[in-house]
Amino acid sequence: MEKSVNHICIWLTLPVILLSFSSLPSATENSLGISNKSLKAWLLPEVSYPKYNPYQKAVENLGKQLFFDPRLTGDRTLSCAACHYPGTGWSDPLSNKNREGQVMDRNTPALINTAFQKRFFWDGRGITLENAISAHLQELSIKMANVPVLPSAYRQKFWQAFGSPEITSGNIVKAIANFLRTIIVNDSPFDRWVSGDRSAISQSARKGFLLFTGKAKCVECHSAPNFSDSKFHNTGINSLDPGHFDVTGNPEDRNRFRTASLRQASRTPPYMHNGSKNSLMSVIEFYNHGGDRHGAGNELSLLNLSEQEEQDLLDFLMSLTGRGTSIAVPQLPLNDFP
C-alpha cells in the first residue's frame, strides 16, 4: 500500500520537476541534446594584454590613428585600413590578390579577434602580434621602396602614450597592436545563445552547430572559443603556396595554413589564403567534397552532407555575425610645412 502511494507521489512530482528544468538556462538544448557545459566553452574570455604592452587608452588611440594613416606604409597612399578595411570586416573584398599593382601574395585576413590567435599570418611566420606587425611593416615598406616619414605633430601623441615624444618603430608597433586587440566580435546571435538566450538562433542554426561539432568535423580545427586552434593544416586547396613549410622547412608542413577564425566570416569574402572561395556556401561545398585536391597531405575526408545539412551549416555560420566594431576614422596629425 505504502509503495503505491510513493509511486503516485513520483508520478505527480515528475512533470513538475521536468517543467521547472526546461525553463532553466542549464537545461539541455531542446531535443538536440546539447549540454550547457559544452556551450560555455565557446564564450570568449576577456582579452589578455601582454606585460610588455598593457592596454592604455592613449596607446590605443595612437594605434588607431597610425592604422588609418597612409604615411605609415611608405608609399603615402596605402594605410593598413586600405587593405584591412573596417567596413568589410577588416579585410579586403578584392582579396588583395586581385588588386591591380598587388603588393602581397595572399588574401588579406580579417583583423577580427586577432587578440586570441597564437600564431599570425596564413603561414604562421608571426610569433606574437607585435612581431607580426613589425615584419609586415617592413615587408610593405620594402615592396613600396620607401621609408615611412611621420609628421612631427605625432610627437605629442607618442609622449601621451609612452611618456617620450620619440617616434620609434618599437612604439609604432606597440600602439597598433594595442589597438588591434580591441577589435573584438563577441555579440553575435551565437554568442547570445551560448550565454543563455535560447531563442537567439534558429533551429536550423542549432542543427548546423551539431553538424559543425559532429558529422562535419569542423571543430577539429575550428575549436572553442575562437573557432581556431591556431595550428596549421592542409585542407587540399588548389594552390602552389608552400604555407607553413616556408617557416619550418619541414616537408610535412607544405601547403599547411593557420586555421582561420570564423566569427564575422559572413562579412569577409573571399575566403582562404588564396581568396579562391567567394561565398560561405562554396566553402561548405568544398569541405563536403573533402577539399579541391585529394591525397598529398590533405587532412579532410568526404562528409556526405545532404543539401539540407549544408544549409543548416550555412545558417550556423551566419549566426556568428555580430554588429562588428563600428569606428569613426580618426583625425590625423597634419604634415609638416616647410
Ligand code: HEC
Ligand atoms: C597591401 C595590403 C595590405 C596592407 C596595406 C596591410 N596589410 Fe596586413 N595583411 C595583408 C595580407 C595579404 C596579409 C596576409 C599575409 C600572409 O599571411 O602572408 C596580412 C596580414 C596581417 C596580419 C596578420 C593577421 C592574422 O590573422 O594572422 C596583421 C596583424 C596585419 N596584416 C596588420 C596590418 C597592419 C597593422 C597594417 C598597417 C601597418 C597592415 N596590415 C597593412 C595585407 C595588407
Ligand code: HEC
Ligand atoms: C583539418 C582542419 C580543418 C577542418 C576539419 C576544417 N577547417 Fe576550415 N579552415 C582550416 C584552415 C587551415 C583554413 C585556412 C585554409 C587556407 O586558407 O588555406 C580554414 C578556412 C576556413 C574558412 C575560411 C575563413 C576565411 O576567413 O578565409 C571557413 C569559412 C571554414 N574554414 C569553415 C569550415 C567549416 C564549415 C568546416 C567543417 C565543414 C571546416 N572549416 C573544417 C582548417 C580546417
